[in-house]
Amino acid sequence: MTALPLDPRLFGVLHFWVTSIFCLILGMKYVSSDSCENLLQKKSPATAFVFCFIWIVFLGLRPPHIVFGDTVTYARTYMVTSPVFGEIDFHKEWLFSLFRTWCKSMGFSVNTFFFLIEAGYIGFMLMSFKKFLWEDTLFAVLFFFSAFSFYVYGVNGIRNGLACSICLAAFAFVIKDKNYLMGGILLFAAFSIHKSTLLPIAALVASLYVIKKPKLALYFWLASIPVSLVAGGPISNLFMSMGFDDRAEAYLSGENMKYGNFSNTGFRWDFLLYSAMPVWLIWEAQKKIEKRREEMGGFCLEEEESGVYGAGILADTQSMRIFNTLSTIYLLTNSFWVMVAKASFSNRFAYLSWFMYPLIIAYAVVRLHLWDDQDKKAGWILIAHAGFTMFMFLANKM
Secondary structure (H helix, E strand, C coil): CCCCCCCCCHHHHHHHHHHHHHHHHHHHHCCCCCCCHHHCCCCCCCHHHHHHHHHHHHHHHCCCCHHHHHHHHHHHHHHCCCCCCCCCCCCCHHHHHHHHHHHHHHHHHHHHHHHHHHHHHHHHHHHHHHHCCCCHHHHHHHHHHHCCCCHHEEEEEEEHHHHHHHHHHHHHHHHHCCCCHHHHHHHHHHHCHHHHHHHHHHHHHHHHHHCCCCCHHHHHHHHHHHHHHHHHHHHHHHHHCCCCCCCCHHHHCCCCCCCCCCCCCCHHHHHHHHHHHHHHHHHHHHHHHHHHHHHHHCCCCCHHHHHCCECCCCCCCCHHHHHHHHHHHHHHHHHHHHCCCCCCCCHHHHHHHHCCCHHHHHHHHHHCCCCCCCCHHHHHHHHHHHHHHHHHHHHHHH
């Protein structure tokens, strides 16, 4: 495979504009409804598959250019990679190195290498969204493509992006299907590609066996803000001493200042506001549960029998259990980022929760009955979500 014959600067422009237009068109279709009819109607996933394939080809066949950030570094490393398999160093992210060596041994070009990574980045996400939101996969997928972090981790932090997408697929197997074997294999693969995924993996375990109510995790998230403001520096230093990631010390200490978009230090209020959208939806769900429980005069029978918080009130038992688990994982991982938010390149840690951002929002507006005019609210949320990303893209160009 060879790179597409396009100016490298056009890739970002085309991605942001095309995705925003798609979100606007579909969002306005939902806004025109005053019920839940569009969300409840089952739709073919074919359009979502085609949409994903187009972006895999488009972004996967980008040229190795500095405008794509670390793409250049990955390309140079690939070019000097030996096609001969050597001893595996399990202390590093060995699976990615093994994959790179395999691609080189097969004689693949650097563009084929990027294409396969992009296929994994988008493909594992699609697998997850198809499992979680089978009735409206395209609507859910658009949240992923219009996310603030999608493009950056599709062309720059590609190893991190790939590992986190594998985590999404693993969550679908573990949380929805309760297929712990397949989920465990995928989580091990994600960790072997990028060690930082240990954080969402630990949060998954905590959400399954320790913190089963999102309300407790929500309190923890709120508490993490003053903790960060008061003791963010020492917490960052503590994390740095744990050897959590090979590049952690450089990110946290500010030694790596190669790219300026996220490198300024200090508490990132802009990142906090962005992270708060799923938190608001989670809080809104908890508020609705309490209100409707009061209106019913006590616990819902389905909730009481299943032990699943909110079951039978906002959604059926399985959907509510899934939302509670996903919410807890997001809140715990994002709380960690909040506590190290003063560090340089804190977006590297924010993405350990942001990769779940589109799934949380899509799942809430598709599966939970939060509002009587849910179609309209869902449409506006999609438009606002894409609009924020477009605003940040345009602001970065000024």
